Amino acid sequence: xxxxxxxxxxxxxxxxxxxxxxxxxxxxxxxxxxxxxxxxxxxxxxxxxxxxxxxxxxxxxxxxxxxxxxxxxxxxxxxxxxxxxxxxxxxxxxxxxxxxxxxxxxxxxxxxxxxxxxxxxxxxxxxxxxxxxxxxxxxxxxxxxxxxxxxxxxxxxxxxxxxxxxxxxxxxxxxxxxxxxxxxxxxxxxxxxxxxxxxxxxxxxxxxxxxxxxxxxxxxxxxxxxxxxxxxxxxxxxxxxxxxxxxxxxxxxxxxxxxxxxxxxxxxxxxxxxxxxxxxxxxxxxxx
Amino acid sequence: xxxxxxxxxxxxxxxxxxxxxxxxxxxxxxxxxxxxxxxxxxxxxxxxxxxxxxxxxxxxxxxxxxxxxxxxxxxxxxxxxxxxxxxxxxxxxxxxxxxxxxxxxxxxxxxxxxxxxxxxxxxxxxxxxxxxxxxxxxxxxxxxxxxxxxxxxxxxxxxxxxxxxxxxxxxxxxxxxxxxxxxxxxxxxxxxxxxxxxxxxxxxxxxxxxxxxxxxxxxxxxxxxxxxxxxxxxxxxxxxxxxxxxxxxxxxxxxxxx
Numbered sequence: 001x002x003x004x005x006x007x008x009x010x011x012x013x014x015x016x017x018x019x020x021x022x023x024x025x026x027x028x029x030x031x032x033x034x035x036x037x038x039x040x041x042x043x044x045x046x047x048x049x050x051x052x053x054x055x056x057x058x059x060x061x062x063x064x065x066x067x068x069x070x071x072x073x074x075x076x077x078x079x080x081x082x083x084x085x086x087x088x089x090x091x092x093x094x095x096x097x098x099x100x101x102x103x104x105x106x107x108x109x110x111x112x113x114x115x116x117x118x119x120x121x122x123x124x125x126x127x128x129x130x131x132x133x134x135x136x137x138x139x140x141x142x143x144x145x146x147x148x149x150x151x152x153x154x155x156x157x158x159x160x161x162x163x164x165x166x167x168x169x170x171x172x173x174x175x176x177x178x179x180x181x182x183x184x185x186x187x188x189x190x191x192x193x194x195x196x197x198x199x200x201x202x203x204x205x206x207x208x209x210x211x212x213x214x215x216x217x218x219x220x221x222x223x224x225x226x227x228x229x230x231x232x233x234x235x236x237x238x239x240x241x242x243x244x245x246x247x248x249x250x251x252x253x254x255x256x257x258x259x260x261x262x263x264x265x266x267x268x269x270x271x272x273x274x275x276x277x278x279x280x281x282x283x284x285x286x287x288x
Numbered sequence: 289x290x291x292x293x294x295x296x297x298x299x300x301x302x303x304x305x306x307x308x309x310x311x312x313x314x315x316x317x318x319x320x321x322x323x324x325x326x327x328x329x330x331x332x333x334x335x336x337x338x339x340x341x342x343x344x345x346x347x348x349x350x351x352x353x354x355x356x357x358x359x360x361x362x363x364x365x366x367x368x369x370x371x372x373x374x375x376x377x378x379x380x381x382x383x384x385x386x387x388x389x390x391x392x393x394x395x396x397x398x399x400x401x402x403x404x405x406x407x408x409x410x411x412x413x414x415x416x417x418x419x420x421x422x423x424x425x426x427x428x429x430x431x432x433x434x435x436x437x438x439x440x441x442x443x444x445x446x447x448x449x450x451x452x453x454x455x456x457x458x459x460x461x462x463x464x465x466x467x468x469x470x471x472x473x474x475x476x477x478x479x480x481x482x483x484x485x486x487x488x489x490x491x492x493x494x495x496x497x498x499x500x501x502x503x504x505x506x507x508x509x510x511x512x513x514x515x516x517x518x519x520x521x522x523x524x525x526x527x528x529x530x531x532x533x534x535x536x537x538x539x540x541x542x543x544x545x546x
Contacts, residue, residue, distance in 0.1 A: 144369045144372045148406025148407075149402065155397070155405065156394060159395060159416070224411060225412075227412050
């Protein structure tokens with residue numbers, strides 16, 4: 001696109017972000033400050049993720065953007081279009097084809113490979129922020145690995161609800177050192193982060209923080225010995241493709257209590273349907 | 289009692305602007321001993337407590353702490369992680385206002401369990417059992433374990449703070465006016481409780497108070513402060529019954545005998 005540098009950001013900004021990313025990779029899970037730029041989309045729509053993507057994108061990259069697992073929602077479509085306009089890179093909806101995947105709130109069902117990078121959009125990079133309002137204090141807690149407070153929150157959950165009730169943004173310990181927010185992905189996706197072959201980068205635009213989890217790094221979800229971490233999912237198969245091992249969205253289909261559970265990962269679902277797997281809803285449609 | 293001090297301050301000095309809060313203070317504390325620091329408001333008692341516990345750095349002087357392995361540590365030269373570990377395991381701090389120490393939005397059980405979890409306890413049932421045990425020790429009903437501290441009375445809050453502090457079996461506890469702001473009957477019960485816990489667990493205490501009666505009831509030894517100086521130290525009964533320094537005489541005689 002004329003009048004813009006490759007991938008929108010100027011080279012000095014990209015350089016600054018890459019330096020931040022290098023530091024972030026060197027200290028897995030540690031939050032690195034960076035000079036977040038104004039982007040042509042509002043805070044909360046992925047300004048952090050888009051800056052990270054812009055600074056790691058090369059001309060031969062293939063970009064996939066997902067929002068809550070879907071390739072066809074507003075956020076995903078507009079960010080994908082943004083980069084095909086400003087960088088001219090090839091975009092895709094297929095997980096296997098992509099080299100860079102920018103995501104909001106999901107990790108694709110298909111396991112990622114070593115030659116892929118996943119970029120998370122992060123609203124609140126500080127996992128302790130809801131428990132300790134002072135940033136000076138949370139930084140000190142990270143420095144001293146003083147994470148008793150996070151377990152107090154888990155203790156409170158168990159004493160109140162009988163179980164740990166965090167269903168998304170479930171705090172993780174990265175490389176047995178830094179307490180880290182996995183971004184608001186469902187707890188269901190947390191186990192995928194552990195020893196993932198792909199590089200995981202996190203960008204928080206409003207909070208001006210970067211962090212990273214290098215490939216093959218230990219990522220442990222916090223828990224108690226007698227209340228171990230459990231990935232939560234709706235106890236249904238996908239209505240469209242019949243998958244029982246994928247994360248499901250609940251869709252209200254009418255105003256008589258009708259609802260449908262479908263894969264949140266649209267690429268995974270359509271690939272399964274193309275391969276001939278059909279769920280109850282799809283079978284009913286076919287019969288009509 | 290051994291001849292090895294647990295904590296000692298040597299030549300501690302600190303000024304706030306032109307005000308000398310501490311002037312060459314020498315203080316010693318032996319294991320299992322309760323030392324009361326008395327004096328009027330502004331005499332430097334709380335500053336001394338904050339300096340000894342590593343929360344403030346003095347302008348001059350050293351505070352030595354002897355750990356269980358008999359190693360001496362300069363409290364203010366310790367690396368921050370080591371000091372933090374000390375403050376959340378071997379040491380405790382009881383504030384006058386329990387709200388400063390407690391997490392008001394966390395249940396009583398969570399408050400008591402926090403130090404355990406910070407030390408790496410990861411078994412929910414064990415943490416809860418320990419919390420219940422400690423609530424019983426400070427005379428809080430077991431069915432209040434999941435209640436928030438803001439539903440507690442002032443005396444209960446102070447007892448909860450004590451349970452939260454003592455749960456890791458510290459060797460040394462700093463107390464800043466632990467009975468301040470409580471009515472007299474609650475004070476008496478609380479003092480009784482602290483005294484029996486401290487004796488049973490063999491905890492050394494530095495107790496700051498302006499209340500001579502509290503010092504007499506609790507302390508083995510007493511240090512009297514005036515304008516940043518320790519003007520008199522000695523056994524509690526000795527100092528209070530036979531005060532030598534004019535200021536101590538004034539302080540003792542100013543107390544109404546009931």
